[in-house]
Each structure stands twice: as C-alpha cells, then as structure tokens.
Amino acid sequence: MEVVPLDSVAEVAVLGADVLEAVVRERAGSAVLGLATGSTPVPTYRELIRRHEAGTGPSYDGVRCFTLDEYVGLPPGHPQSYRATIARELTDLVGIPAERVHGPDPTPDRLPTAGQRYEEALRAAGGVDVQVLGIGTDGHLAFNEPGSSLASLTRLKTLTEETRRDNARFFGSVDAVPRHVLTQGLGTILRARHLLLIATGPAKAAALAAAVEGPLTASCPASVLQTHPHVTVLADPEASAELERRDHYREVYAAKPAWQGL
Numbered sequence: 025m026e027v028v029p030l031d032s033v034a035e036v037a038v039l040g041a042d043v044l045e046a047v048v049r050e051r052a053g054s055a056v057l058g059l060a061t062g063s064t065p066v067p068t069y070r071e072l073i074r075r076h077e078a079g080t081g082p083s084y085d086g087v088r089c090f091t092l093d094e095y096v097g098l099p100p101g102h103p104q105s106y107r108a109t110i111a112r113e114l115t116d117l118v119g120i121p122a123e124r125v126h127g128p129d130p131t132p133d134r135l136p137t138a139g140q141r142y143e144e145a146l147r148a149a150g151g152v153d154v155q156v157l158g159i160g161t162d163g164h165l166a167f168n169e170p171g172s173s174l175a176s177l178t179r180l181k182t183l184t185e186e187t188r189r190d191n192a193r194f195f196g197s198v199d200a201v202p203r204h205v206l207t208q209g210l211g212t213i214l215r216a217r218h219l220l221l222i223a224t225g226p227a228k229a230a231a232l233a234a235a236v237e238g239p240l241t242a243s244c245p246a247s248v249l250q251t252h253p254h255v256t257v258l259a260d261p262e263a264s265a266e267l268e269r270r271d272h273y274r275e276v277y278a279a280k281p282a283w284q285g286l
C-alpha cells in the first residue's frame with residue numbers, strides 16, 4: 025500500500041485527477057473507472073471537470089464507469105440516488121453518456137438478483153482499471169459496514185445508524201436516509217486492478233489509521249486494502265493526523281523515482 029500524506033485537499037484532488045486521467049489515456053477508449061459517491065471525491069471530480077473544460081483532459085470517448093453502491097427504496101431519478109449523483113457530479117460534465125455509467129439495480133422486484141447481475145456486468149466489462157474509494161467514519165468501504173465478510177460480493181446490506189447519521193446531510197434528516205443499499209462487496213472491490221482511497225478531514229483520521237496500520241479485520245472493512253497489491257491512499261493533513269508512520273510515508277513519496285508513477 026502506498027500512503028501519500030499531502031498538504032491540502034487541493035493537492036489530493038490534483039493527484040487523484042492525475043491517477044484517473046492516466047488510466048483513461050493509457051487504456052485509450054477502453055478504460056473502466058470505478059466511481060465512488062459521497063463528499064470526499066468531489067474535489068477530485070471537479071479537477072477532472074476543470075481540465076476537461078480547459079481542453080487539457082483526455083478524451084472520455086468509450087470510457088465505461090461502474091459505481092460502488094446504490095440506495096434501495098428511493099424513487100427512480102431521486103437526486104440523492106447514486107446514479108443521479110454521479111451524473112451530476114462527474115460523468116455528465118465530462119461527456120460520459122448515461123448508457124456507459126452502471127450501478128447496482130435497486131428496482132424492488134429485481135433485488136434478489138441485483139448482486140449477481142452487477143457482478144456479471146463488472147466481469148463482462150473486463151473488470152475495473154481504477155476504483156475510487158472513500159472511507160466511512162466506522163471504517164466502511166463502499167457500504168460494507170463493520171462485520172462484512174472480507175470476501176463478500178455485491179449484495180443487499182443494511183446501513184449502521186452511524187452511516188445513516190453521517191449521510192443525513194444529503195437528505196435533510198436521518199429518518200429520510202434509506203436503511204438498505206446494494207453495494208459491491210469487499211471481494212468485488214479487491215478485483216479492481218488499482219484502488220485509489222481518498223480520505224480528507226478530521227472525521228476520517230481514526231478510521232484511516234485503523235485501515236492502514238491496524239489489524240486486518242472485518243471490524244474495520246477498509247483494512248482489507250492491506251491485502252491488495254496496488255493501493256494508493258491520498259490523504260490531507262487532517263485525515264492523516266493519526267497515522268503513526270506518517271513521516272515515513274512522506275519520505276518514501278518524496279524519494280520515489282518519477283518513472284514509478286502512482
């Protein structure tokens with residue numbers, strides 16, 4: 025795992041955008057991006073949009089996207105559905121059409137097969153080249169709450185009260201936050217070829233330290249990242265505040281040969 029403690033959210037966004045653009049360029053028209061919703065990736069997405077509008081970004085022709093998760097129980101087209109959110113925050117704004125953006129299908133009468141169908145869609149696309157991830161204050165990854173199997177696949181999950189409280193800001197009240205979600209499993213996420221975890225703000229410091237430096241345990245689902253061969257963690261000073269080896273990570277990054285990239 026490569027942990028990169030940075031000096032600001034703006035620096036995180038620039039490096040995050042660099043990682044995503046590099047994949048889009050390298051895979052020229054066949055890149056598969058795994059996208060996270062939530063607040064954390066927004067500055068990175070804004071940086072991608074800024075570059076796209078400035079004419080310095082790559083072509084997104086042919087790029088396919090898969091979201092990590094989706095709420096269950098919202099009416100179709102609800103502005104807080106992750107399908108609507110990712111369109112509004114990124115894909116519409118860089119010219120990736122809706123038919124190339126996929127998410128787990130929360131249609132009520134199709135829920136029993138939703139997980140398997142999403143796994144098949146991911147496989148048929150050839151897997152995810154780079155997966156953007158945030159981390160929950162309870163250590164969740166996507167909506168894999170503590171206790172989730174480290175080998176889990178896409179399935180229906182119930183949110184913890186902590187996560188519903190964290191997400192109440194998007195819905196006006198905690199009661200309006202759905203209880204159920206469809207989420208890629210930890211085993212699904214681990215199949216992506218590169219995992220890009222972004223953590224910013226003081227609320228993430230303890231969870232990030234547990235994920236990166238704590239034991240591998242289902243009690244901290246994000247600790248499963250320790251088992252993946254290519255993980256990049258971008259963190260601002262507040263989120264990296266509780267990392268015991270923070271100075272070492274900084275030294276490693278500063279001394280890194282340019283040819284290695286991220």
Ligand code: PGA
Nearest residue numbers: 062063064158159160166
């Ligand atoms: P956030 O959510 O980016 O809105 O903080 C992250 C997460 O819950 O995984």
